[in-house]
Amino acid sequence: MQYGMIIDLERCVGCHACTIACRAEWEVPVPYQRNWVKRLGPTMTDDGMASTYYPGLCNHCDKPPCVDECPADTVEMTFTDYKSGKTKTMEVAATWKDPFDGSVQVDKERCLGCGACADACPYGARYVNPDLADDDSEGKVDKCTYCKPRVEAGLIPACVQTCITDARIFGDLSDPNSEVSKYVKKGAKGLEVKGGHLGPNSRYFGNKKDMGLLFADYTPEMADMGSVKRRAMMASMVKPAMKKAKDIGLLGLAGAMLVKGLSDNEDSK
Amino acid sequence: MAFNLTRRKFLQTASLAAAAVPLSKVVSASTGVTKAPLDAKGTNGDKTVVGGICEMCFWRCQLVGKVRDGRLMKLEGNPKSIDNGTAICARGNAGVKLLYDVDRLKYPMKNVGKRGEPKWKRISWKEALDECGSKLKSTVDKYGAQGICVFPHGSSAKYPMHYFERAVGTHNVSEASFFQCRGIRDTAYVATIGKAPGEKIDMPNTKVLFFIGDHLGENVHVSHIKAYIQGLQNGAKLIVADPRFSASAAKADIWVQIKPGTDTAYILAIMNYLVKNNKYDKKFVEEHTDGFEEFSAAISEWSLEKAAKECDIPAEQIKEVAEMLAANAPNVAIHPGRHVSWYGNDFQRQRALACLTGILGAYYVKGGWVPSKGPKVGGVSWAKEDHGHKYNLNFDHHEDEKVHPFNPPGTPTELIRDCAISGKPYPIKSCVVWGQNPMQTIPGQEKMKDLFRAMDFVMCVDVMPTDVTMWADILLPEASYLERYDYIKKGTQWDLSKEHQQYISARIPFIPAMFERKDQIYITNEIAKRMGHEAKIPVKTIEEMVDKSLATANLSIEKLKAEDGIHIQPGKDPYGIPEDFEVLLYNEDIEDAGHPGAPTYKPVEQPPKGFARLLYGRAPVHTFNRSQNNVWLKNAMPDNPVWLNDQVAANLGLIDGDVVGFVNSEGVESRTTTTVKVTPGIRKDCVYMYHGYGSANPLLTIGVGAGVDDQSLITKLAVDPETGCNGMRNNFVKLIKDGKVLDIPA
Amino acid sequence: MPSPDTSQDIATLYRFLAQCMHYPDSDWMNEDFLNVFYNLLGTLGGIEEGVEIRKSINNAEDYLEDLQVEYTRLFINGVPHVVAPPYGSVYMDKSLQGTFAGNTLAFYREKGFAMDQNADLPDHLIHELEFLSLLAEENDSAGEKEFLKKLFRPWYTQFHARVTKEAHHPYFRVVVMLIDFFTKEEDEDGFQPNEA
Numbered sequence A: 001m002q003y004g005m006i007i008d009l010e011r012c013v014g015c016h017a018c019t020i021a022c023r024a025e026w027e028v029p030v031p032y033q034r035n036w037v038k039r040l041g042p043t044m045t046d047d048g049m050a051s052t053y054y055p056g057l058c059n060h061c062d063k064p065p066c067v068d069e070c071p072a073d074t075v076e077m078t079f080t081d082y083k084s085g086k087t088k089t090m091e092v093a094a095t096w097k098d099p100f101d102g103s104v105q106v107d108k109e110r111c112l113g114c115g116a117c118a119d120a121c122p123y124g125a126r127y128v129n130p131d132l133a134d135d136d137s138e139g140k141v142d143k144c145t146y147c148k149p150r151v152e153a154g155l156i157p158a159c160v161q162t163c164i165t166d167a168r169i170f171g172d173l174s175d176p177n178s179e180v181s182k183y184v185k186k187g188a189k190g191l192e193v194k195g196g197h198l199g200p201n202s203r204y205f206g207n208k209k210d211m212g213l214l215f216a217d218y219t220p221e222m223a224d225m226g227s228v229k230r231r232a233m234m235a236s237m238v239k240p241a242m243k244k245a246k247d248i249g250l251l252g253l254a255g256a257m258l259v260k261g262l263s264d265n266e267d268s269k
Numbered sequence B: 001m002a003f004n005l006t007r008r009k010f011l012q013t014a015s016l017a018a019a020a021v022p023l024s025k026v027v028s029a030s031t032g033v034t035k036a037p038l039d040a041k042g043t044n045g046d047k048t049v050v051g052g053i054c055e056m057c058f059w060r061c062q063l064v065g066k067v068r069d070g071r072l073m074k075l076e077g078n079p080k081s082i083d084n085g086t087a088i089c090a091r092g093n094a095g096v097k098l099l100y101d102v103d104r105l106k107y108p109m110k111n112v113g114k115r116g117e118p119k120w121k122r123i124s125w126k127e128a129l130d131e132c133g134s135k136l137k138s139t140v141d142k143y144g145a146q147g148i149c150v151f152p153h154g155s156s157a158k159y160p161m162h163y164f165e166r167a168v169g170t171h172n173v174s175e176a177s178f179f180q181c182r183g184i185r186d187t188a189y190v191a192t193i194g195k196a197p198g199e200k201i202d203m204p205n206t207k208v209l210f211f212i213g214d215h216l217g218e219n220v221h222v223s224h225i226k227a228y229i230q231g232l233q234n235g236a237k238l239i240v241a242d243p244r245f246s247a248s249a250a251k252a253d254i255w256v257q258i259k260p261g262t263d264t265a266y267i268l269a270i271m272n273y274l275v276k277n278n279k280y281d282k283k284f285v286e287e288h289t290d291g292f293e294e295f296s297a298a299i300s301e302w303s304l305e306k307a308a309k310e311c312d313i314p315a316e317q318i319k320e321v322a323e324m325l326a327a328n329a330p331n332v333a334i335h336p337g338r339h340v341s342w343y344g345n346d347f348q349r350q351r352a353l354a355c356l357t358g359i360l361g362a363y364y365v366k367g368g369w370v371p372s373k374g375p376k377v378g379g380v381s382w383a384k385e386d387h388g389h390k391y392n393l394n395f396d397h398h399e400d401e402k403v404h405p406f407n408p409p410g411t412p413t414e415l416i417r418d419c420a421i422s423g424k425p426y427p428i429k430s431c432v433v434w435g436q437n438p439m440q441t442i443p444g445q446e447k448m449k450d451l452f453r454a455m456d457f458v459m460c461v462d463v464m465p466t467d468v469t470m471w472a473d474i475l476l477p478e479a480s481y482l483e484r485y486d487y488i489k490k491g492t493q494w495d496l497s498k499e500h501q502q503y504i505s506a507r508i509p510f511i512p513a514m515f516e517r518k519d520q521i522y523i524t525n526e527i528a529k530r531m532g533h534e535a536k537i538p539v540k541t542i543e544e545m546v547d548k549s550l551a552t553a554n555l556s557i558e559k560l561k562a563e564d565g566i567h568i569q570p571g572k573d574p575y576g577i578p579e580d581f582e583v584l585l586y587n588e589d590i591e592d593a594g595h596p597g598a599p600t601y602k603p604v605e606q607p608p609k610g611f612a613r614l615l616y617g618r619a620p621v622h623t624f625n626r627s628q629n630n631v632w633l634k635n636a637m638p639d640n641p642v643w644l645n646d647q648v649a650a651n652l653g654l655i656d657g658d659v660v661g662f663v664n665s666e667g668v669e670s671r672t673t674t675t676v677k678v679t680p681g682i683r684k685d686c687v688y689m690y691h692g693y694g695s696a697n698p699l700l701t702i703g704v705g706a707g708v709d710d711q712s713l714i715t716k717l718a719v720d721p722e723t724g725c726n727g728m729r730n731n732f733v734k735l736i737k738d739g740k741v742l743d744i745p746a
Numbered sequence C: 001m002p003s004p005d006t007s008q009d010i011a012t013l014y015r016f017l018a019q020c021m022h023y024p025d026s027d028w029m030n031e032d033f034l035n036v037f038y039n040l041l042g043t044l045g046g047i048e049e050g051v052e053i054r055k056s057i058n059n060a061e062d063y064l065e066d067l068q069v070e071y072t073r074l075f076i077n078g079v080p081h082v083v084a085p086p087y088g089s090v091y092m093d094k095s096l097q098g099t100f101a102g103n104t105l106a107f108y109r110e111k112g113f114a115m116d117q118n119a120d121l122p123d124h125l126i127h128e129l130e131f132l133s134l135l136a137e138e139n140d141s142a143g144e145k146e147f148l149k150k151l152f153r154p155w156y157t158q159f160h161a162r163v164t165k166e167a168h169h170p171y172f173r174v175v176v177m178l179i180d181f182f183t184k185e186e187d188e189d190g191f192q193p194n195e196a
């Protein structure tokens, strides 16, 4: 199974209902976001004057570069397919791609808040929420979950439910008869990175000029993995030190100093 | 450190013990936190509460609320709704943040400082009501009922408005939605087809959608948008006339980049073409219209060429549109618009739209203008009383007729303002503002201030502090739409081709009113008692009002709750023209009143050299003051960039994102700045921005100063002669960059 | 662990601080109250503060109205804006009844308390102080500490700063200073490691 979402630009009116519903559903604090709507144009394109929208969210990529970058210690985790009850055990860090539904998820308990995954995502689909900082982290990463808890309770994602034009369609891309697969057959496409193969599963459908405008304006480039890796490495190095600081009760001061040292380090490279 | 003891020292020494005895004497006995029973309540998953009706805009979608521990977490569309379904728009979703907006009014307050420069003090309801009651009563005693003017807005203002109009007896009531928004549309259609048009076009089932200035998508009302998109999905062609490449233009088959103010000429030319080329619906015209002769004669001057020149668009394109309409008639949807007070020549344009619908035969047919057949529910309010015309400002006593004959109910704002400021023909000395923000919705902010300065007493009732509440002597906090009963919403399924159904729903609160907020029935009744109208009070509580109304449809609040907040019953087929339906292509009464009886184009003032016309419109995330301070909506669209034609921008050396202010042709400068959006999608002779930004009220902690307040630049008012409504798009601006005023090239 | 007597006194102290934050009303804001208030300030060595307040009260035409106008402006609705609404969520979530208010209520529950019928929102300063006094009464100093650290200080410091900066009347400046003083963590020497 691979969950995916279609956004039909012929229907979308750029109303932002989806972004606000998501905020309410998951208590996403301003100014962060799990999804977004950008207005494109009006601009002259080869196919005439065009203006459309970029309603974006995590693509739950086939090969998510974000997952690879997580420096948290891996643990063994057993996944259960909520439909069949089948299980599978894997070694995962604090973020992973679900072996059953293909969604990309985060374990906030174990997240270090280093933001390496957020840096690795070429779509800007993740953010670090500093309000959730605790003794072990500088905050916690948050992102679109394809509303996994809702979906498993038999509901549809909050943004899909509230979309005023039914422009958002959610379903299983590996099922050829699903609504989303039909859209793919009609030509729905993901915003694949330049020269890469991430396999984005949130996909867009629209007329030629609108799709042209969207892809011209928002085809992303791969992040500079070198710097992402450095940051992840540093975060994992700092981790034991933070533990120690906590143990001897020095957290307030020590934490601040360590963070400072980290960013200095990064600047000098 | 201010104290010379440390906390620890203090707590450890005898000082604490010594201090504690007297301390305990002066604290009150009870706390707000009590011991909970051992058994936890056990709210597993959030509770779903039904019966809410949105009021972030007037469309009023039906809601359910998700409540956790007494906290409203989220609003959703009511799954039982056959109107909006589970969908609600951005504003609807963000209603939670209006409910919990920290700047919202919480307690009655009295201004103990100067009017307009308030020093607020929280007071009790009793004190507040006593003050309102006695002040208003003394105005009536001294100057008569006409000494009170009222500016109401929204569903909660109906009951108090009726009180002041009917029981107290003042004509001086001005509803913003009528005078500044749709009043012209409604009266123009009444003068043509005998009824207000609403937005009742059968978009899902039409073949052509024709919009003049309607920018659906930027202007969002859920089931209206659903119908629009369904129409497009079903293959309807879309024609959009707009100086700007609007959200709708972006989905259009034909974009008519019309010169602002010339729309009527455009419609006349289309109609003239249809008539001249025998492409109109002859059968319909014969059976259901009146005055075709006079009408066709009056519009005959409007050749394609003449209109092309006037409207600055190709004649070929006018013809293309006319042909498209003719080829698909009668299944064409001519949108009547909604906010149509633009240029002061608007009544005639709206008449023209109604006539165009007529000669295409597009009334009561599939895809045309079709009023759905909704359920009947009676209302309950103050009994009507006749107060004569003696003090009606909209009545010319010499001629024994109305000054603005086709004005909507109430009195035009201008007339009330002039009277209040000059004291002629009689004094107006008290002002009641209820849910309206006339500082932003009515043009001419300085004049509004003069009105307030001329008052003996000003009271405001609102949910939020707005620009106008600063002028109140007494400011009363109203329960919001999520905290009170009131409105009864009824209607039908939005796609008329689907099974015919009707629904009835009533507003039921999701959570009890917070702080000391009260509903409109309580406030009005308490004032009425103090003004000596106790005997006339029609209902004691808001629940009683809702129940009495629902009883007329054999329903009650309890029954509605049991039906998940919405009652659904079989509906009726809305198609088919009523026998007596008539379209007055030429209206003699209008002619008799001294205005053109056939739709007529009146050219509007053009921008002086160096200026561009200021156009404004809706942002999908905002509706007036109710959404300005909303942290979620604000975050979604933080400011209102000004659209500037790319060639003009290049000429002025401006690029995307440059920060600019404005000065209008009367020398008024904007208080704040905004950024430039450079685009080929707007004409060179105008600039455009979203309405509703840049509030002057520093009380709105989120909204203040964000973007530019278009209204502050609208200092010149065109008055539509037939209706007395204000035209707001005859204001012209230059941009200011780094203190330098830039001339807009011609 | 403090002795039951001390705990009781601390509880009284919190209750008194809560009282100070009520809307000024002749029911309680009277000579008696003010004398106790000055007395407490005196015990702490805050003579100057006491004198300043007494001055502005004695010099006022209607001191109660002054305090009411100031309270309204600072904590209810004011010009140029409501300065410092006394709710934690406003600082942590930018609105009332945000996630933070939910967490506060959950903490009360965990400790076996609930909101009274007529109470304000759970994260109102008064209720938080009342809650602290109830914890002190139960001699739950660990709970007190945890609450202060997680749910009180994070927003109170911001609130305190705003009131200190914007208050025109010394009474409120001193009250928030008192509350700050009694809720701040410190080590043996009065040094506060968590102060930024």
Ligand code: SF4
Pocket (backbone or CB within 6 Å): A057, A058, A059, A060, A061, A064, A065, A066, A067, A104, A120, A121, A122, A123, A124, A125, A126, A143, A198
């Ligand atoms: S969109 Fe970004 S966060 Fe989502 S799976 Fe792809 S790389 Fe990861």
Ligand code: SF4
Pocket (backbone or CB within 6 Å): A007, A011, A012, A013, A014, A015, A016, A017, A018, A019, A037, A055, A162, A163, A164, A165, A166, A167, A168
């Ligand atoms: S809710 Fe639907 S129509 Fe509105 S912006 Fe989101 S995707 Fe587009």
Ligand code: SF4
Pocket (backbone or CB within 6 Å): B054, B055, B056, B057, B058, B059, B060, B061, B084, B087, B088, B089, B090, B091, B092, B093, B220, B221, B222, B223
């Ligand atoms: S369209 Fe939006 S704001 Fe208007 S009633 Fe519906 S949900 Fe509310």
